[in-house]
Amino acid sequence: MTLETKRFIIAALGALFLLSLVFVQWLEVTRKAEEAGLRQAHVAVPASSKSCVDCHVQTNPGIISHWEGSTHAEKGVACVECHQAASKEADAFLHYGVTIATVVTPRDCARCHVTESEQFAASHHAKAGNILASLDNFLAETVEGARLDFNPHSPTPGKAVESVNGFASAFSGCQQCHGSKVALQSTDGGMITTDDLAPDANGIPTNLDAVGQIVRDDNGRPLFHPGTWPNTGIGRLNLDGSRGSCSACHSRHDFSPRRARQPENCGKCHLGPDHPQKEIFEESKHGVAYRDLKDDMNLDATSWVLGEDYAAAPTCATCHMSGHKRNGGEITHDPGERLSWTNRPPVSLVMDTDINHAIVKVTDPEQRRALIVDTAENKRDRMKLVCSHCHTPDYVNAFYQQYDDLVILYNEKFAKPGQQIMATLASQGLRSKTQFDEEIEWTWFYLWHHEGRRARHGASMMAPDYTHWHGMFEVAERFYTELIPQAIEIVDHAAATGKGAQAREVRAVIDSILDRPEHAWFREGAEGEAEKIRKEMERRYGQGLKTGP
Amino acid sequence: MSNPAEWVTERLPISGDQLRELTNEPVPYHLKRWWFALGGTPAYLFVVQIITGILLAFYYEAASTSAYESVRFITEEAAFGWFIRSVHKWAATLMIAAVVLHQMRVYFTGAYRKPRELNWMVGMFLLICTLMTGFTGYSLVYEQLSYWGATVGANIADTVPVVGGLIKNMMLAGETYNERTLSRFFILHAAVLPVMMVMLIAIHIMIIRLQGITEFQFKDELDTDGKAATPKTFNFFPDHLFTELIIGLLLMIVLSALATIFPATMGPPADPLVTPEVIKPEWFFYVAFRWLKLFTGTAAVLSMGFIVFTMFAWPFIDDWIRRKTRFQEASVWIGIVGVLAIIGLTVWEAVVKH
Numbered sequence: 001m002t003l004e005t006k007r008f009i010i011a012a013l014g015a016l017f018l019l020s021l022v023f024v025q026w027l028e029v030t031r032k033a034e035e036a037g038l039r040q041a042h043v044a045v046p047a048s049s050k051s052c053v054d055c056h057v058q059t060n061p062g063i064i065s066h067w068e069g070s071t072h073a074e075k076g077v078a079c080v081e082c083h084q085a086a087s088k089e090a091d092a093f094l095h096y097g098v099t100i101a102t103v104v105t106p107r108d109c110a111r112c113h114v115t116e117s118e119q120f121a122a123s124h125h126a127k128a129g130n131i132l133a134s135l136d137n138f139l140a141e142t143v144e145g146a147r148l149d150f151n152p153h154s155p156t157p158g159k160a161v162e163s164v165n166g167f168a169s170a171f172s173g174c175q176q177c178h179g180s181k182v183a184l185q186s187t188d189g190g191m192i193t194t195d196d197l198a199p200d201a202n203g204i205p206t207n208l209d210a211v212g213q214i215v216r217d218d219n220g221r222p223l224f225h226p227g228t229w230p231n232t233g234i235g236r237l238n239l240d241g242s243r244g245s246c247s248a249c250h251s252r253h254d255f256s257p258r259r260a261r262q263p264e265n266c267g268k269c270h271l272g273p274d275h276p277q278k279e280i281f282e283e284s285k286h287g288v289a290y291r292d293l294k295d296d297m298n299l300d301a302t303s304w305v306l307g308e309d310y311a312a313a314p315t316c317a318t319c320h321m322s323g324h325k326r327n328g329g330e331i332t333h334d335p336g337e338r339l340s341w342t343n344r345p346p347v348s349l350v351m352d353t354d355i356n357h358a359i360v361k362v363t364d365p366e367q368r369r370a371l372i373v374d375t376a377e378n379k380r381d382r383m384k385l386v387c388s389h390c391h392t393p394d395y396v397n398a399f400y401q402q403y404d405d406l407v408i409l410y411n412e413k414f415a416k417p418g419q420q421i422m423a424t425l426a427s428q429g430l431r432s433k434t435q436f437d438e439e440i441e442w443t444w445f446y447l448w449h450h451e452g453r454r455a456r457h458g459a460s461m462m463a464p465d466y467t468h469w470h471g472m473f474e475v476a477e478r479f480y481t482e483l484i485p486q487a488i489e490i491v492d493h494a495a496a497t498g499k500g501a502q503a504r505e506v507r508a509v510i511d512s513i514l515d516r517p518e519h520a521w522f523r524e525g526a527e528g529e530a531e532k533i534r535k536e537m538e539r540r541y542g543q544g545l546k547t548g549p
Numbered sequence: 550m551s552n553p554a555e556w557v558t559e560r561l562p563i564s565g566d567q568l569r570e571l572t573n574e575p576v577p578y579h580l581k582r583w584w585f586a587l588g589g590t591p592a593y594l595f596v597v598q599i600i601t602g603i604l605l606a607f608y609y610e611a612a613s614t615s616a617y618e619s620v621r622f623i624t625e626e627a628a629f630g631w632f633i634r635s636v637h638k639w640a641a642t643l644m645i646a647a648v649v650l651h652q653m654r655v656y657f658t659g660a661y662r663k664p665r666e667l668n669w670m671v672g673m674f675l676l677i678c679t680l681m682t683g684f685t686g687y688s689l690v691y692e693q694l695s696y697w698g699a700t701v702g703a704n705i706a707d708t709v710p711v712v713g714g715l716i717k718n719m720m721l722a723g724e725t726y727n728e729r730t731l732s733r734f735f736i737l738h739a740a741v742l743p744v745m746m747v748m749l750i751a752i753h754i755m756i757i758r759l760q761g762i763t764e765f766q767f768k769d770e771l772d773t774d775g776k777a778a779t780p781k782t783f784n785f786f787p788d789h790l791f792t793e794l795i796i797g798l799l800l801m802i803v804l805s806a807l808a809t810i811f812p813a814t815m816g817p818p819a820d821p822l823v824t825p826e827v828i829k830p831e832w833f834f835y836v837a838f839r840w841l842k843l844f845t846g847t848a849a850v851l852s853m854g855f856i857v858f859t860m861f862a863w864p865f866i867d868d869w870i871r872r873k874t875r876f877q878e879a880s881v882w883i884g885i886v887g888v889l890a891i892i893g894l895t896v897w898e899a900v901v902k903h
Contacts, residue, residue, distance in 0.1 A: 001878045001881060003658070006657050006658055006881065009657055009881065009884075009885065010653060010654055010657045010658070013653060013657075013884075013885065013888045013889075014650055014653060014654075016888075016889075016892060017646075017649065017650065017653070017888065017891075017892055018646070018650075020892045020895060020896050021642075021646050023896060023899070024832050024835070024895055024896060024899040025642065025832065027899045027900065028832055028899070029811045031829070032813075032814045032816065033814060035694070035814070035816035035817070036814035036815055036816060038814060044902075075826065302817060303817060
């Protein structure tokens with residue numbers, strides 16, 4: 001073999017080697033960039049879902065586009081992995097040769113995300129569907145709507161309205177946050193829910209009569225009751241017996257961690273007049289810092305540990321759920337794990353919880369000790385660990401003192417007295433058992449459900465305006481100018497209509513409350529108090545209270 | 550005091566003539582072709598690695614608790630840290646590529662044959678040292694893949710019969726990856742292996758100087774009558790040194806461009822409790838990694854050992870084939886198959902996810 005031939009061989013093999021090196025390095029650089037989160041990962045559609053993607057990219061390009069940007073797509077988790085169903089599941093149907101279900105439930109997600117689903121199941125979020133038997137639900141289904149379909153009373157030009165759905169407010173309102181009881185249409189015109197299906201531990205229905213009544217289309221696809229689906233309420237009651245909806249926070253089909261980390265995500269539900277946590281956050285220094293420093297929050301990172309991956313500002317997820325440096329980066333899907341008060345009920349309760357994560361309400365200390373599994377102090381300590389990334393212990397403890405003081409002030413001055421007056425009116429038969437049919441019931445509801453919560457939530461997250469003007473100010477106004485006068489009016493009316501004994505009982509309660517020193521100003525005047533405040537102002541600032549605007 | 554030249558000569562008794570003789574080694578004319586100058590390229594890159602390596606070592610901390618953070622500091626905070634680290638990373642890649650090209654040239658031109666068998670073996674040792682340096686360097690970053698790559702590497706070593714357990718233990722400083730492993734890798738990467746390579750390079754060059762460079766004559770160097778002309782040579786200094794300098798400067802441009810356009814990144818930090826879905830070594834081990842996946846356990850390791858042994862002993866095997874058979878050019882065909890196999894296995898491992 002001549003030297004020239006060998007030269008050609010070396011040149012050819014050398015060039016091939018260099019070309020392969022360039023190719024391999026290109027793959028390497030791409031892989032490393034994906035690992036470092038600098039580039040969107042290449043998505044390979046798994047064979048099992050290829051036909052789904054090929055078709056849905058034409059029919060629903062938005063779904064495929066979202067999925068392609070997801071971590072699921074990077075890791076080869078596609079349509080079938082989540083939507084697959086056992087043929088015996090109530091909502092399963094054969095779709096181009098694959099048995100799937102439309103609704104993906106926490107039971108489906110738990111096939112991979114076991115710990116997360118267990119934490120979620122223990123959370124108050126998972127129980128949000130309990131509202132379906134609550135006062136709020138009565139409001140939506142009866143007061144705002146009607147628990148029946150009723151005839152329209154006049155024509156709607158351009159639209160043939162044959163009947164009015166009395167549940168519309170509950171379906172589109174409450175249940176979109178709290179979760180619906182997902183229902184399939186029944187051949188008898190009704191609904192088939194998890195109650196009818198009685199699913200076993202694996203989510204397979206045991207009541208086959210109910211399964212037989214499911215209405216299906218020509219392709220065998222079960223038809224959902226349109227009031228209950230679509231729904232991504234966080235406490236959704238699913239057909240397989242599971243509770244909740246992971247997509248409530250982890251929006252389908254991109255399941256974006258970035259989105260779940262941002263307050264806007266929680267703001268789908270945690271806002272408005274009764275629980276404006278998002279607005280409260282925005283008013284607080286935390287929210288101000290977040291708005292300013294969002295770009296430094298590393299929101300796209302795979303790991304999002306406070307103190308390691310970011311420390312610029314907190315979001316809802318930071319304090320209530322995410323991992324941080326001091327707990328080894330451990331995330332929880334139970335946002336109640338770090339809450340020491342529940343400010344949801346009329347009177348705030350300390351979050352001492354039992355084995356079922358329910359609040360222990362008994363007052364006997366021995367009984368409490370026996371029942372409590374996780375104390376409110378433990379929960380508060382967990383939150384303090386988060387706080388400690390940016391604040392000193394003295395600062396955090398003093399904040400909690402301010403917060404406790406506000407909650408206790410509200411509880412003792414307005415909530416417990418209000419609750420006592422309402423209970424006495426009911427026990428004495430001076431108000432009906434039906435809620436919201438008397439003015440004072442609306443008054444009381446506004447006081448604790450809207451204004452009282454705003455005050456307490458405002459204090460819990462350092463939003464002074466919500467604590468005071470949107471909170472305690474309105475609580476006081478509602479209490480002194482509406483609740484007390486309306487209660488006295490009921491008493492006077494009762495006394496005038498032959499219910500003197502009952503009237504005296506209620507009056508005694510009102511008097512005992514108003515005789516307390518904290519309410520003394522209301523009856524006796526507070527001229528002396530005003531003078532004291534004026535003098536204090538002069539001492540502090542060298543000028544008295546200004547009069548006028 | 551006498552003039553400075555005399556002052557030096559009195560203390561270093563080397564004459565200018567001796568120095569000229571040492572540097573004016575006549576170099577065969579074919580070295581004018583750049584692809585015969587590839588042996589100097591890895592040497593040049595080795596110098597780049599030493600300089601950038603020293604700079605990186607100023608900041609690097611070889612402890613499992615601080616290694617990742619120190620690399621992050623180099624990459625994100627230290628002045629020009631990202632550049633130095635990226636040049637170090639790319640120079641490693643180019644160095645291995647240059648070693649392979651150099652070895653290919655030597656192989657296909659039969660330059661390993663008598664009397665140069667020993668230098669081929671020294672070169673093989675240099676190849677092994679280069680790969681080991683790459684392996685230990687990759688582990689120092691202490692990100693997920695480097696941690697698990699080292700763990701997998703140690704487990705592969707463990708499958709070697711008889712001595713496997715000992716090798717693994719020596720590598721990891723214990724049965725499993727522990728807090729002493731990193732410092733071991735660091736010392737190997739930054740001290741033991743470089744010193745060995747310096748000594749091997751010295752021996753490599755010394756043997757070249759003693760035996761002279763293999764001489765080739767291409768057709769265009771023949772006389773008009775087609776007969777071999779008197780071999781043409783040129784001086785090492787400055788002619789060949791300039792060739793090497795040009796290659797070196799070009800390499801520096803390529804390195805800077807690669808480091809700037811594709812800077813070294815960082816994956817997630819090592820987590821002994823979470824096994825990544827995909828474990829990949831550095832690209833130059835792809836061929837071995839894919840080979841190991843094709844066979845099982847000990848068979849894979851032993852076959853690999855056999856291949857490496859064959860490569861070491863190739864000058865003698867080739868000599869035996871040429872003497873005992875009529876296949877005088879068998880080495881060329883075996884080489885073509887070998888190179889294609891290396892390229893094929895490397896690309897195969899690169900494109901598959903698992």
